[in-house]
Amino acid sequence: MNSTIARLVIGRLGIGVITxxxxxxxxxxxxxxxxxxxxxxxxxxxxxxxxVAALRAHFGLDxxxxxxxxxxASGLITGNPGISMVNGLQVGDMISNRLPKSLSLAAVTSLxxxxxxxxxxxxxxxxxxxxxxxxxxMLTVFAVSVPEFLIATIAVLIFAVKLGWLxxxxxxxxxxxxxxxxSVYAMPVMTLCCVLIAQMARMTRAAVIDQLSSPYVExxxxxxxxxxxxxxxxALPNAVGPIVNAVALSxxxxxxxxxxxxxxxxYPGVATLMVNGVVTRxxxxxxxxxxxxxxxxxxxxxxADICAIVSNPRLRx
Amino acid sequence: MNEIVKVSGLRVAARTDEGVDLPIVxxxxxxLKQGEVLALIxxxxxxxxxxxLSLMGYARSGCRIVGGSxxxxxxxxxxxxxxxxxxxxxxxxxYIAQSAAAAFNPSxxxxxxxxxxxxxxxxxxxxxxxxxxxxxxxxxxxxxxxxIGARYPHQVSGGQLQRLMAAMxxxxxxxxxILDEPTTALDVTTQIEVLRAFKQVVRERGTTAVYVSHDLxxxxxxxxRIVVLRDGQIQENSPTEQLLAAPAHPYTRRLLAxxxxxxxxxxxxxxxxxxxxxxxxxxxxxxxxxxxxxxVLHGIDLQVRRGTTVGVIxxxxxxxxxxxxxxxxxxxxxxxxxxxxxxxxxxxLAGRTREQFRRVQYxxxxxxxxxxxxxxxxxxxxxxxxxxxxxxxxxxxxxxxxLLDLVQLPASIAQRRPGELSGGQKQRIxxxxxxxxxxxxxxxxEVTSALDTVVGAAILKLMADLRRELNxxxxxxxxxxxxxxxxxxxxxxxxxxxxxxxGERSTFRAPPYHPYTNLLIDSVPEMHQGWLEETQAxxxxxxxxxxxxxxxxxxxxxxxxxxxxDGKCNTTPPPRVRLDKGNEILCHHRxxxxxQLEESVPVAAAG
Numbered sequence: 019m020n021s022t023i024a025r026l027v028i029g030r031l032g033i034g035v036i037t038x039x040x041x042x043x044x045x046x047x048x049x050x051x052x053x054x055x056x057x058x059x060x061x062x063x064x065x066x067x068x069x070v071a072a073l074r075a076h077f078g079l080d081x082x083x084x085x086x087x088x089x090x091a092s093g094l095i096t097g098n099p100g101i102s103m104v105n106g107l108q109v110g111d112m113i114s115n116r117l118p119k120s121l122s123l124a125a126v127t128s129l130x131x132x133x134x135x136x137x138x139x140x141x142x143x144x145x146x147x148x149x150x151x152x153x154x155x156m157l158t159v160f161a162v163s164v165p166e167f168l169i170a171t172i173a174v175l176i177f178a179v180k181l182g183w184l185x186x187x188x189x190x191x192x193x194x195x196x197x198x199x200x201s202v203y204a205m206p207v208m209t210l211c212c213v214l215i216a217q218m219a220r221m222t223r224a225a226v227i228d229q230l231s232s233p234y235v236e237x238x239x240x241x242x243x244x245x246x247x248x249x250x251x252x253a254l255p256n257a258v259g260p261i262v263n264a265v266a267l268s269x270x271x272x273x274x275x276x277x278x279x280x281x282x283x284x285y286p287g288v289a290t291l292m293v294n295g296v297v298t299r300x301x302x303x304x305x306x307x308x309x310x311x312x313x314x315x316x317x318x319x320x321x322a323d324i325c326a327i328v329s330n331p332r333l334r335x
Numbered sequence: 336m337n338e339i340v341k342v343s344g345l346r347v348a349a350r351t352d353e354g355v356d357l358p359i360v361x362x363x364x365x366x367l368k369q370g371e372v373l374a375l376i377x378x379x380x381x382x383x384x385x386x387x388l389s390l391m392g393y394a395r396s397g398c399r400i401v402g403g404s405x406x407x408x409x410x411x412x413x414x415x416x417x418x419x420x421x422x423x424x425x426x427x428x429x430y431i432a433q434s435a436a437a438a439f440n441p442s443x444x445x446x447x448x449x450x451x452x453x454x455x456x457x458x459x460x461x462x463x464x465x466x467x468x469x470x471x472x473x474x475x476x477x478x479x480x481x482x483i484g485a486r487y488p489h490q491v492s493g494g495q496l497q498r499l500m501a502a503m504x505x506x507x508x509x510x511x512x513i514l515d516e517p518t519t520a521l522d523v524t525t526q527i528e529v530l531r532a533f534k535q536v537v538r539e540r541g542t543t544a545v546y547v548s549h550d551l552x553x554x555x556x557x558x559x560r561i562v563v564l565r566d567g568q569i570q571e572n573s574p575t576e577q578l579l580a581a582p583a584h585p586y587t588r589r590l591l592a593x594x595x596x597x598x599x600x601x602x603x604x605x606x607x608x609x610x611x612x613x614x615x616x617x618x619x620x621x622x623x624x625x626x627x628x629x630x631v632l633h634g635i636d637l638q639v640r641r642g643t644t645v646g647v648i649x650x651x652x653x654x655x656x657x658x659x660x661x662x663x664x665x666x667x668x669x670x671x672x673x674x675x676x677x678x679x680x681x682x683x684l685a686g687r688t689r690e691q692f693r694r695v696q697y698x699x700x701x702x703x704x705x706x707x708x709x710x711x712x713x714x715x716x717x718x719x720x721x722x723x724x725x726x727x728x729x730x731x732x733x734x735x736x737x738l739l740d741l742v743q744l745p746a747s748i749a750q751r752r753p754g755e756l757s758g759g760q761k762q763r764i765x766x767x768x769x770x771x772x773x774x775x776x777x778x779x780x781e782v783t784s785a786l787d788t789v790v791g792a793a794i795l796k797l798m799a800d801l802r803r804e805l806n807x808x809x810x811x812x813x814x815x816x817x818x819x820x821x822x823x824x825x826x827x828x829x830x831x832x833x834x835x836x837x838g839e840r841s842t843f844r845a846p847p848y849h850p851y852t853n854l855l856i857d858s859v860p861e862m863h864q865g866w867l868e869e870t871q872a873x874x875x876x877x878x879x880x881x882x883x884x885x886x887x888x889x890x891x892x893x894x895x896x897x898x899x900x901d902g903k904c905n906t907t908p909p910p911r912v913r914l915d916k917g918n919e920i921l922c923h924h925r926x927x928x929x930x931q932l933e934e935s936v937p938v939a940a941a942g
Contacts, residue, residue: 233437240391240432241425241452241503244418255442331442331487 022333023324030323034316038309042094045308046087049301055079058299060104077103090302094309100302104295109306113288117310120287124272127207131214132265138215139222139261144249146227154219161216170209170282177205187284206283210276214268221264222257229253259326266322274311339543340367340390340511344403347385347394347567360385360567362403367511367560370541374554374575376590377564378787379758383547386564387513389413390545391428392420407511425452429504433516435496439488446484449503458507471502474539475532494525498532505536512537512544518553522650522814523858527873530556530860534867549787551594552860555579556867563587575864593788594862613677614638615808616662616695616776621671623654623661631657632832635671639776642802644809646823646840648816648855654832655812659778662810663697675776693723696769700781702761706753712739712764713749719771738767741804743797759790763797770801778810783818795822816843816855828852831891838918847929849920851892880905890921898924898932 057073058065074080078089093100099109138158142151161169178186184201229235230253238252277289288307295303327333347360360382367373375383385398392412394400405412407427415423424430429452432438440448449471450464459467465484472480475498488496497517504512517533518526534557537544548554554561554575561578563571563586571584582588618637624630632654639645647655660666662673667682674680675694681687699705706715716735720726726734736746742763753761762782769777779798783791799822801807813819819826820843828836828849836849846853857872875897883889888908893899900923909923924932 233432233434234440236395237430237432237438238440238451239424240388240393240430242421242423242455243425243451244421247455252440252443256440329442332489 023327026323026327027320030316030320034320037316038312041312042091042305042309043087045305046090047083049304050083050086052299055103055299055301057103090305094306099306099309102300102303104298104300104303109302112291112303113306113310116286116288116291119285120273120276120289123203123206123210123276123285123287124269126203127210127214127272128269130207131211131218131268134211135215135218135265136222136261138219140226140249140254142219143223143226143230143253144245146230158216158220161212162220164212165278166209166213167278167282169212170205170279173205173209174282206279206285209279209282210272214271218261218264218268222261225257225260225264226253228260229256232256255329258329262322262325263319266318270311270315270318273314274307337369338366339369339408340545341406342366342386342390342403343406345386345389345400345405346402347382347389347398348401349398356399356401358401358567359398360389363564363567363569365562365569365572367543367545370543371560372537372542372544372546372558374546374548374558374561375564376548376551376554376561378549378789380566381564382567383549383564384515385567387515387545387547388430390511390513391424391430393424422456425509426456426458426507427509428511428513429507429509431497431500431504431512431514431517434520435500435517436488436493436520438500439496441488443487444484445486445488445491445499448488449484449499450506452503453506456507464506468502468506471505471536472499474536475499475501476528476535477502492525494521494529497521497529501533501536505540505542508540510543512542513547514544515547516549517546519548519550523816523860524650524854524873526553526860527858527867527870530867531873533557550860551579551590552862552866555862555864556860563590579862579864589789591862593792615641615676616810617672617674617677618658618662619672619674621658621661621673622669623657623666624669630832632661632668635834637827637834637837639808639810641775641808642806643824644802644811644822646811646813646819646826647829648813648819648826649829650814650855652831653829655829656780657832658829659697659780659810659812662776663695663778665697689723693772694775695778696772696774696776697778698765698769698780698782701785702753702758702765703785705765706761706768708752708754711750711752712756715753715764715768716749716771719768723772734771738771741770741801742767757790758786759794762786762790762794766794766798766801770805770807773805774807776808776810778812780812781814782811784814791818798822816859820844828855833891833921835892835922836918836920838914838916842914842916842918846933847914847916847926848918848933849892849922850896850898850924850929850932853929853933854895854897890923898929 055074057070057077057079061069061073071080078086090100097110099113101107102109102112138154142154145151174186177184184204226249230249235248235252238248243252274289274292276287277293279285280287280290281293288310292304292307294300295307343364345360345363346358348356348358351357363382363386365373375386377383385394388394389400390405390407390412392400392405392415400413403413407423410423412420412423439445446465446468449468450461453459453464453467454461458464468484469480472483477483477495477498483491483495483499491499500517514533518529521529530553536542537557546554546557558575561571561573561575562569563578563584565586570586571578571582573583578587579591582591616637616639618635621632621635622630623632635658637645647658649655657666661668661682664681664684664687672679673682675691680691713732713735716738717726717731720731720734735749739746739748744760744763744767748756748760753764756764766782783794786794795818798809802809811819811823820840823840825837825839826843827834828851830851836852843852843856848856854872857870860866877895877897877899878901880899880901883893883905889906890896890899890904890909893904896904899905903923907923909921911919911921912925913919914926914929922929
């Protein structure tokens with residue numbers, strides 16, 4: 019069993035490194051194709067060609083592309099993703115200021131959404147076709163299809179403007195008590211949960227239903243097992259593979275895909291940082307953020323695969 | 336009176352897509368005495384499984400028990416609440432499913448599943464239940480009874496799983512056991528072992544059982560009484576002996592007749608092939624590997640002459656389907672040649688011409704999956720007409736009608752979809768699609784395995800007629816030696832990727848055979864009671880031998896061979912020798928030895 023997992027992890031790490039290399043190239047060369055650069059952005063339209071050239075030389079932008087790539091990539095490997103072209107700060111510091119906030123938002127959202135989603139998914143699979151199943155199905159379709167900025171705006175309208183229970187902005191600096199944490203996180207987490215729970219619950223429901231139609235489930239029923247036991251002991255262990263993969267995909271979205279929610283609640287996460295970087299053409303920042311999201315995604319998928327293997331005796335040896 | 340089960344007026348209905356209840360079991364009555372084994376026999380759709388499941392108060396989704404009563408002991412199962420039913424299932428009534436491979440949960444250990452009903456119903460402590468399970472494993476002749484429970488279902492063979500499922504059913508000492516086609520998915524050589532184990536346990540424990548099957552010969556070994564079902568109605572209910580000797584109902588007689596395809600189509604099968612210079616298909620020293628190491632076929636030589644049928648027989652995993660796929664070009668051989676009319680055929684699809692495609696057609700085992708459910712029958716048949724013959728419009732429509740006529744289906748079927756046809760009709764369409772190309776050779780992969788006996792016999796007859804009319808050749812792949820003996824001119828026996836015997840059909844009626852062929856033939860259940868006790872198949876313990884040499888080409892059947900010779904079979908590759916009757920076998924033994932071995936063993940046992 020351990021050797022299979024070890025082999026998988028080593029194989030995945032290898033593929034992960036190759037993926038990261040390819041992504042780094044694509045990111046680097048694609049961002050270099052964007053019109054304009056940080057120098058033009060900073061100096062404005064009235065800048066003299068000499069000033070532009072001097073600043074470019076300062077940032078090394080006059081060097082050939084492949085040289086810049088090598089320089090940047092070797093920096094990444096040694097843990098130095100470069101210096102921001104906009105404010106001269108270390109990109110590493112900028113990200114490490116924001117990352118804990120992003121991670122804590124992701125963690126709180128996961129802690130809320132995963133158990134709720136699994137419960138809804140399993141229950142609606144157990145009572146397939148019932149009123150409960152039909153209504154949750156309707157609600158989840160609704161939650162998946164309504165854009166999150168709308169949910170966020172409506173949440174602000176209700177809880178901040180009309181009821182005045184929560185602050186419309188998330189000021190994470192002054193969190194000292196549980197109540198304050200609740201008021202800071204409640205709305206962003208709620209908004210994110212709407213979408214995530216819906217996605218994960220639908221995948222869970224499909225995976226469990228898929229197992230419920232299999233002959234061994236009928237066999238368990240004919241052994242006298244009650245519905246709860248059939249689902250939890252028989253169907254669920256076999257549905258773990260698809261479910262953890264769905265969860266991993268949803269959670270990887272929490273790292274980089276939450277720009278809108280962060281912007282609306284003015285939440286200081288990494289996603290907003292990256293968007294700001296794009297606006298100011300701060301390429302070292304953008305590139306580092308993208309690499310970070312890619313890494314997070316690879317790690318989550320790897321964890322999901324390991325879970326799937328551990329849960330399936332045919333795959334572990 | 337000691338009637339333990341009494342079913343009266345049982346009615347089950349299926350709900351159609353339109354929400355109309357369609358009766359599928361119409362008022363069935365039967366009863367079982369303590370310790371009796373009752374068989375429910377019929378074709379698919381006869382309601383036999385539905386009735387068996389009703390005994391547990393269970394109906395599959397879409398079905399509903401609408402009336403009647405099922406009394407087990409003094410409870411009416413159909414009046415019980417859901418909770419009471421759960422208490423009954425697995426405790427008073429236990430079920431053994433058709434496919435153990437699917438009915439075992441792949442992610443749980445065997446022991447946990449075997450004792451699960453005892454745990455649910457609290458009939459024993461975990462320790463007691465495990466001890467009892469081991470005892471049952473031993474009684475069912477499972478290997479390593481102490482430790483087999485620690486394995487997962489994928490780590491044991493299909494025949495073992497089926498026996499493990501019997502242990503699972505018996506763990507709570509149920510009053511009634513339902514066996515639903517428990518050996519249908521197994522090879523004959525495995526089936527015989529499982530049947531023996533079942534029969535032994537049933538007899539020792541005096542189990543009351545309902546045995547569901549489509550196979551009268553199997554049922555004849557197991558049951559005291561047989562209920563013949565058709566379209567959800569009982570046709571006949573008689574003691575086994577009486578039913579086999581003097582079937583009262585015309586349908587029972589038809590069923591009995593269809594069980595003997597040899598008798599049914601012998602007359603039409605024998606067409607003397609015109610002696611030709613070169614065979615239509617010639618396979619020379621064919622070898623197919625998966626990956627670099629695993630040889631799934633090796634040293635296959637084969638000829639199919641025009642207008643003849645060559646049967647390929649062997650158990651699952653013997654490589655027979657791979658052979659057909661290699662001939663069709665779907666798997667590339669790693670060595671050897673395939674010649675069509677003397678012209679070499681490329682090993683891959685890409686290397687073959689459209690004309691070569693046209694001349695070799697493939698009929699797949701399962702018409703359900705081979706026909707696109709979204710296409711009409713006309714679309715399905717028109718595509719090869721367009722592709723190979725460039726037919727269009729009126730000419731194409733006429734040809735579709737001709738093809739349907741050829742496979743004895745009405746032209747009106749052309750606009751329907753496969754889902755609206757019966758299994759036999761779908762298999763006819765499958766055949767018609769191959770015929771549309773006007774091929775010289777049709778590769779038939781288990782074409783009747785998924786069909787009921789009666790329907791399958793009709794397909795075989797049709798194939799024989801077509802061969803006579805169109806002078807096509809068949810490479811007929813099957814696991815059923817009776818079918819092969821009935822319709823093929825020549826028979827090839829395969830074991831573990833090697834050809835172990837080849838000969839004319841008539842030579843497969845009496846020994847000497849290759850020891851594997853002998854096992855295969857002896858394992859086919861015969862339609863008389865007591866066969867299971869008399870037959871020697873699978874009984875002989877292989878003689879002890881030393882360590883086998885790891886040399887290439889050692890006899891593949893060595894591990895199971897009851898007549899292996901120490902110092903010869905395990906060290907030297909067997910030669911290909913010709914028996915006096917003309918058969919070529921891959922064995923160290925000679926005519927006389929084999930004849931003695933194969934004929935003397937049963938005599939010795941009987942005496």
